[in-house]
Amino acid sequence: MAKKKITRRAFVKVVGSGALVAGAATFGVPTLLRASSKPIKFGQLNTTSGIMASQGVPGMRGAQIAQEIINQAGGIMGRKLELVQEDDQVKPSVGVRKFRKLVLEDKVDFVFGTNSSGVGLACVPLANEFKKIFISTSMSDKYTGSNCSPYVFRIGESTSMASKASAYCMVANEPGIKKWAGINPDYVFGHESWDFFKKGMKEKKHPVEIVKESYSPFGSQDYKPYITALLESKAEGVFTSLWTGDLINFIKQAKPFGFFDKVKAFVNNTTSFATAIGLGDQMVPFWGEARYYPFYRDTEINRKYISMYRKKFDGYPGADVGAECFATVMALKLAIEKAGTTDTPKVIAALEGLEFEVPEGKKWIRPEDHSGIDEVVLLGKFHRDSKYPFWVYDPKTYFTVPGKEIAMPLDQTGCKMAKP
Amino acid sequence: MELSYLIYQLIIGLSYSMLLFLISSGLTIIFGLLNIPNFAHGTLYMLGAYFTYFFLHSLPGASFVVAIILAVIAVGVIGAFLEYVPLRKIYERSHALQLLMTFSFILMLDDATKYFAGTDFLSIATPKLMAGSFTLPGDREMPVYSLFIILCGLVVAYLLWLGLYKTRLGKLVQAGTANKEMLSALGINVPRLFTLVFVLGAVLAGLAGGLAGPLKAVSVGMGETIIITIFAIVIVGGVGSLKGAFIASILVGELNTFGVVFFPSFAMAFTYILVILVLLTKPEGLFRIK
Amino acid sequence: MPSKPQTLQNPIIWFLVSLVILWAAPLFLPTFYVYLITEILIVSLFAVSTNVLLGFTGLLSFGQVAFFGSSAYAVSLLIKGTSLPxxxxxxISVGLSALAALIIGLFCMRLRAFYFAILTLAFSQIFFVVAYKWTSLTGGDDGIVGIPKKPFFLFDINGPDxxxxFVLLVVMxxxxxxxxxIRSPLGEVLQAIRDNSERTEFLGLQVRNYRLxxxxxxxxxxxxxxxxxxPFQGIxxxxxxxxxxxxxxxxxxxxxxxxFFFGPIAGAVIFVFIKEWITGFTEYWMFWYGLLLMLLIMYLPGGIMGFISEHIRRGKDGPK
Structure with missing residues (x-):
């Protein structure tokens, strides 16, 4: 038995101060005393290697900051919070293996994370099988739609919310533009984004002429043919759901074509702020929509998040996955305290209808489909601001949509929630 | 569709082709002479971009050109190390084992880059002189930098051609590519020649990385996204054939460009369809060296 | 060289002993390791099948995933979309991958060395593109989720153990x-082709057909x-x-x-365990993993089995 424990410890990656406490608890303290101070364990899956590390690493960091804040304030119900973080390598098969490892080997109480819906959706059947709560930090509507389950939550914006908010913003700010075109990544997220954008336009009864629909493969090297074809279509407005490196590649290659002068409005539904940081002064003016934008809310929790992130990691919390993981840890903490236990069915009940505030703003978890709904969703147009080494939204252009207005109506989600 | 639009796209496609040629030329020379399928070639390209960024931002007043030259030297040094220490041990082994060895380079170099440069995207600005564009009839823009890439590709192709066909060293490389035994029979210091050629290939990859900087998000893993395309070019052109790599680069670049214009939904498959079509008709690539 | 009866006997004993031990393994292993060994078994079979080409025929194929993956997709679609047992x-899925291998093989057999590798890669990437883009059938990059483990004939195979x-039996x-x-006359011809395809051709054997x-x-x-x-992954x-x-x-x-026939199995065990261990151990697992790979290739170019067998042989021959 003792031998097994050591092997298991070798597998466990313990982050932060939790490690020492856990180690002491395992070896130094008699069993009875240990029970009350046993840490609560959260398991996290995100991508920290390869091309998607730009998303996953900030995701891990966001959760670490939340952990530090919680543990400094005495933990959760007097128990330390321990994070077990695993690299999913953006591979669903690895995600599945690591999910099993977190639950069976590390004995975590809850699982959250993922920055790709391929990995996240692969975790849904496991959450059901192991009866563990899984909170996704990727955007698919399926978590709270066709694949919904009592154990599964998505507390951040979904693809449909982000795309519809972009459409609403364009109708309000650029009512003169009728000719629209799309350049979207050629996978499920890209196709869904573009469809929901068009749907949002329709809901606002905005007359739209679609002049070009294009999709580019993930990791495309050369966007120039797409750019020239878009320009040739004489589109006045262009919607895109390109993100991470793909968005930067597109912008850098489009700029010398005068793309951002010729196209009157360019709107993106997934502008991780890391894009603006990465591009620095090579940024261009366009409308962005992000799950987290650092400079909108002057709240205490947001200030704290930014200052801790900057101090610990020497940079701004750009990628919105970071704030998303932070929010998830906080939501779980609040739900556990509300439930008074880590017992899964009780925490599920506590999460349902939970209202909380995080750096992203105020959120509410809709009980029927487990979808997080933001108080407001924010868009803005990037401009140069001498206060920062990168472009930020022009405060004059802030555009907000109440989350409840763009949340998928319950009769359209396709979610048939079983009883836990 | 009007003719001027087609010509316009042809030139746009050529700028992508020349970037591909800059990367694939190095690989085909290495593969041809050393008979090593260097899977880490794309990673050397990535390092070229990172070093360019690094020198551009850490040396006060360094211009784009100076940064690229320094970056190319740095990548060359890394290439020399890779050839001199690990690769030398496995020249006589199977391609599979050599691939695995170069794959291990990718893992190490990617993570080392992540350690030193972080995971955030970096961006290299287009040099001011080349940031603009020419306006063509029909209100179409031709970016100066795209033309610059075409120029670089052509100049490198010419220099490589000169080097390979007009110098003694080049003739040795050619002879060695066709027949390994001949080199030792001629009393050549083969290991030194191999190191030299590997460094040349690495330098070309590094140059391509630096030149691609203004078009790309510099990030860890950017080498893996392009390496299969590069291998496809080398194979379609014929391993070791510079001319083959040049023609195949143009084929892949233009196919991608016109494919996106005319059959956008198949964009993911263009390169593979080309590989299948060429190899089924020419099983040893377009230009066979023997 | 051991005598003939021994070579026949040994494998059968080995086979039965390992079957018994592995069958009993869930009794004393935690569930996570049962999952891990299930995965190792599947990966072993995939690797041994690939090694029939690599090690025993001398063909470097980069397209084996086409058969693994298309069969995985076919079985998922059939389980979810039909009422077939x-x-x-x-x-049916296995039959389909055999058919796919026959068709692709017919195209690829003319090619040699690395050209063969890249052509098989190109074919397999076409499979990838189809799975990626045919969203209405395959779910695109989100994939097919929730594949149940239906009974195999009368046997209930639901649950990790x-x-x-089930996997153990099929893999064994x-x-x-x-x-x-591999030990049959066919296998011997394949190895002869690997060692010297021109000579085999001289002997009047249709190298292409054997390779196919x-x-x-x-x-x-x-x-x-x-x-x-x-069904193991459920996705x-x-x-x-x-x-x-x-x-x-x-x-x-x-x-x-x-x-070595058992080389890939030894490789799978070590590969899966090392990767599992190292990825949980540091964020920079790729570096250490890469370093380990490089050192293994530099110092054990014949692989683990190669190393072991060399030592056994040396031991038998006595010190030189």
Whole structure:
């Protein structure tokens, strides 16, 4: 038995101060005393290697900051919070293996994370099988739609919310533009984004002429043919759901074509702020929509998040996955305290209808489909601001949509929630 | 569709082709002479971009050109190390084992880059002189930098051609590519020649990385996204054939460009369809060296 | 060289002993390790099938994932979309990958060395693109989620231990078949082709046909591994068809020792455990993993089995 424990410890990656406490608890303290101070364990899956590390690493960091804040304030119900973080390598098969490892080997109480819906959706059947709560930090509507389950939550914006908010913003700010075109990544997220954008336009009864629909493969090297074809279509407005490196590649290659002068409005539904940081002064003016934008809310929790992130990691919390993981840890903490236990069915009940505030703003978890709904969703147009080494939204252009207005109506989600 | 639009796209496609040629030329020379399928070639390209960024931002007043030259030297040094220490041990082994060895380079170099440069995207600005564009009839823009890439590709192709066909060293490389035994029979210091050629290939990859900087998000893993395309070019052109790599680069670049214009939904498959079509008709690539 | 009866006897004993031990393994292993060994078994079969080409025919194929993945997709679609019993879905999927291997093999047999590798890669990438883009059928990059473990004939295979036993039986039977093939006259011809294809041609043997047979065998058993993998994971995604996934069985074969039948199995055990351990141990697991790979190739180029057998031989011959 003792031998097994050591092997298991070798597998466990313990982050932060939790490690020492856990180690002491395992070896130094008699069993009875240990029970009350046993840490609560959260398991996290995100991508920290390869091309998607730009998303996953900030995701891990966001959760670490939340952990530090919680543990400094005495933990959760007097128990330390321990994070077990695993690299999913953006591979669903690895995600599945690591999910099993977190639950069976590390004995975590809850699982959250993922920055790709391929990995996240692969975790849904496991959450059901192991009866563990899984909170996704990727955007698919399926978590709270066709694949919904009592154990599964998505507390951040979904693809449909982000795309519809972009459409609403364009109708309000650029009512003169009728000719629209799309350049979207050629996978499920890209196709869904573009469809929901068009749907949002329709809901606002905005007359739209679609002049070009294009999709580019993930990791495309050369966007120039797409750019020239878009320009040739004489589109006045262009919607895109390109993100991470793909968005930067597109912008850098489009700029010398005068793309951002010729196209009157360019709107993106997934502008991780890391894009603006990465591009620095090579940024261009366009409308962005992000799950987290650092400079909108002057709240205490947001200030704290930014200052801790900057101090610990020497940079701004750009990628919105970071704030998303932070929010998830906080939501779980609040739900556990509300439930008074880590017992899964009780925490599920506590999460349902939970209202909380995080750096992203105020959120509410809709009980029927487990979808997080933001108080407001924010868009803005990037401009140069001498206060920062990168472009930020022009405060004059802030555009907000109440989350409840763009949340998928319950009769359209396709979610048939079983009883836990 | 009007003719001027087609010509316009042809030139746009050529700028992508020349970037591909800059990367694939190095690989085909290495593969041809050393008979090593260097899977880490794309990673050397990535390092070229990172070093360019690094020198551009850490040396006060360094211009784009100076940064690229320094970056190319740095990548060359890394290439020399890779050839001199690990690769030398496995020249006589199977391609599979050599691939695995170069794959291990990718893992190490990617993570080392992540350690030193972080995971955030970096961006290299287009040099001011080349940031603009020419306006063509029909209100179409031709970016100066795209033309610059075409120029670089052509100049490198010419220099490589000169080097390979007009110098003694080049003739040795050619002879060695066709027949390994001949080199030792001629009393050549083969290991030194191999190191030299590997460094040349690495330098070309590094140059391509630096030149691609203004078009790309510099990030860890950017080498893996392009390496299969590069291998496809080398194979379609014929391993070791510079001319083959040049023609195949143009084929892949233009196919991608016109494919996106005319059959956008198949964009993911263009390169593979080309590989299948060429190899089924020419099983040893377009230009066979023997 | 040991005498003939021994070579026949030994494997059978080995086979039975390992079957018994592995069958009992869930009794004393935590569930996570039952999952891990299930995965190792499937990966082993995929690697051994790939090694029929790599180690025993001398063909470097980068497209084996096409057969693994298409079988995984086929079995998932049949399980979810039809009322066929699982056994029928299973055998149909394996049959489909055998057919796919035959068709692709016919195209690829003319090619040599690295040209062969890249052509097989291109074909397998076409499979990948189809799975990625045919969203209405395959779910695109989100994949097909929630593949149940239906009973195999009358046997209930739901649950980690039951599915493990099912995988164990199928993999052991498949490995036994592959072993017999390698030891058969066909296997001997394949190795002769590997060692010297021109001479084999002189002997009047149709090298192309033998290579094709080898390709179909590898594809078929790759298909078996794929059909086992889909219900095990409960999900299939295009990742299973991506070329980078083809590299895995090659790597495992090389690490384990590609000139040995059991090389890939040794490779799979070590590969899966090391990767599992190292990825949980540091964020920079790729560096250490890469370093380990490089050192292994530099100092054990014959793989683990190569190293062991050399030592045994040296031990027998006495010090030189």
């Amino acid at each position: 699982f056994a029928a879905s299973f055998f 039951a599915y493990y036993h 039977v498949s490995l036994a078949l592959l072993y017999l093939i 047979a080898s390709f179909v065998i590898a594809g078929t058993f790759g298909g078996v591994a794929g059909a086992l993998f889909a 299939v995604t295009p990742e299973l068809l991506h070329w980078s996934h083809s590299a895995e069985p090659l790597m495992i074969s090389l690490l384990g020792g590609m000139y």
